[in-house]
Amino acid sequence: MPDAADFIRRMPLLANLPKDVQARISRRMIRRSYSAGETIFIEGDPGRAAYLVAEGRVRVHRTSRAGREQVLARIGLGQLFNTVPLFRHDARNHATAQAATDVTVYAILREDLLRLVQDSPELALVILRDFAERLDHLTNLVEDLSLRTVRGRLARFLLVHAKEGTVRRQWTQEEMASELGTVRDVIGRALRSFASEGLIRMDRHRIVLVDREGLESESDS
């Protein structure tokens, strides 16, 4: 296991920082080990430190009020985590981190990190870049989640309305969206993805249901 200074030099995220900044960071790094399954920190607790993974994998998740767990990220070698809460006023961990394997991390305490960032614009930039990537990841996750539930609702909607009446009513995407509690754009995308997967066929003004089984299993999900 390399020492802190050595680790920083080999870590893509921090490797390009000036030598003196690297040295200052490494003096603030505290090494900790966790066994697989052990909790590193808990959602809602005060955020005391940010962490760099030196060995193993960490799983970051959140638990909904209904008790459902949502994995937000899996963090591997050389990656940084729990930086976001440290820059917030209330500084509370917004998720729980658990060792997915045996894990070694370097912790940097909140006060130390804030001071380091104040002294080094280069480090501030590294953290901003990391935030940007995280924001991107979460945006995709949100989109994916909302799209997935809309797919289920849309499939059900299509199955129900293909059956009803002899004279069909027409639905604009806007109307479908408000029936399903979403926005038109999301409906458009869901329809296109159904079509590209062969569940339906868009034939001008007709939404032609092609794959009954596929739609039914989609509506169960």
Add this chain to the structure above:
Amino acid sequence: MAGCVVPYIDLESCTRCGVCVDVCPAEAVVMGLAGPEFSDPEACTYCTLCETLCPEGAIACGFVIVWEGDSRRGADGPEGGVC
């Protein structure tokens, strides 16, 4: 004829701004005396772009939902279409 179905334009709320004419990728819409009209209905691909961009919400692209192979009344012709 299914090929003839075009978006429904509500001339009451249309302000003749011409956006639909400008954006239609198929150049299926022109500005007529009474408002936008379909000069080339067959060219319209029902892409719904005009519906998306009409500032007045005056255009409606309605869809009927049918099963493959279903030829009941209504599966083919919507009420709204212009041609």
